[in-house]
């Protein structure tokens with residue numbers, strides 16, 4: 001839905017609206033001869049279109065997963081964003097509407113822990129009303145650690161959320177409690193998953209980050225537990241996101257090894273990707289004839305470290321305070337909040353977002369694949385809890 005007027009498309013707003021510490025929105029976005037409207041084919045410098053928007057609704061979390069928000073850094077005195085700095089639900093929805101007019105079909109709410117954001121259902125209700133230019137509803141989903149799901153699943157569904165992805169790094173209670181580092185029991189997450197199922201928030205995906213030396217012994221128990229459940233378990237390679245998790249390559253268990261391990265007990269067959277730009281490679285459980293058995297279901301592996309998938313990356317990320325990041329590994333974002341809180345019209349926002357996307361050339365994972373195998377994190381990056389996974 002596009003509410004832009006003629007007046008909007010000709011107004012010029014000063015570049016000073018862009019915050020100095022964010023990246024500058026390309027000047028062409030605001031000059032009358034080079035303004036970009038929605039409705040055209042928007043592609044970045046590598047020919048990738050904009051399809052997927054991840055919105056972080058809070059930088060706070062009630063877990064302290066050591067690969068994401070280690071306690072030593074994210075202690076009680078950590079300077080989280082103040083409420084006034086967060087985009088309001090109306091601001092998020094306004095930006096989302098412009099992204100959707102540019103081709104976004106899928107929105108994922110994330111964080112930090114998105115269910116900690118007060119009244120999140122109100123945002124979901126607003127986003128669920130958006131329609132793509134050809135009148136289709138969005139694929140609206142959310143990634144959560146599951147801790148508050150038992151309480152909130154029904155309200156989320158009623159507000160218009162379609163499905164959820166729940167993070168779960170193991171079934172062994174001691175392993176799980178030590179990975180979330182706040183002694184949170186695995187049983188409560190399983191209860192949350194059951195509540196999401198009962199509320200009809202499906203298909204549900206389960207994300208397990210595999211860290212070598214920490215939870216690789218949980219791979220097979222997790223595969224056995226979720227096989228045939230209708231839930232899709234996905235194994236994620238431990239990534240060098242942010243600058244605080246002390247990432248080393250030798251703690252990454254390559255997806256190829258995960259598949260090999262599962263195959264040793266539960267035969268698998270490769271499946272076709274279900275959509276372009278999909279991050280996970282899909283594998284189906286095989287029947288006695290070696291064909292995919294749909295009743296047994298499938299798993300996925302997300303090989304962000306060992307197999308770069310930048311070539312089809314169609315994802316943009318909107319941080320909690322309204323900065324637009326073009327890559328999970330970017331060190332800076334474009335300050336859309338100052339445009340939204342300034343005098344920018346929807347058409348100004350559309351032109352800014354269009355120009356930013358057109359200038360995108362990020363391919364961090366491809367670049368990293370050329371670095372020495374045992375190197376640490378090579379550049380300063382923003383934390384995943386801030387821009388969302």
Ligand code: SAM
Pocket residue numbers: 061067068110111112113114143144145146165166167207208209236237238239240241245384385388389
């Ligand atoms: N708190 C929510 C959760 O944990 O699902 C949403 C935000 S979290 C940043 C999103 C996803 O990123 C989770 O599935 C989490 O496991 C994953 N993640 C965080 N740090 C990671 C890392 N260093 N490597 C791989 N995945 C990571």
Ligand code: SF4
Pocket residue numbers: 061062063064065068069111112113145167385
């Ligand atoms: Fe919190 Fe999710 Fe990060 Fe764990 S992965 S610390 S649950 S934001």
Ligand code: SF4
Pocket residue numbers: 309310311313315326327328329362363364365366
């Ligand atoms: Fe996309 Fe950046 Fe990840 Fe490549 S490294 S797949 S560009 S988010």
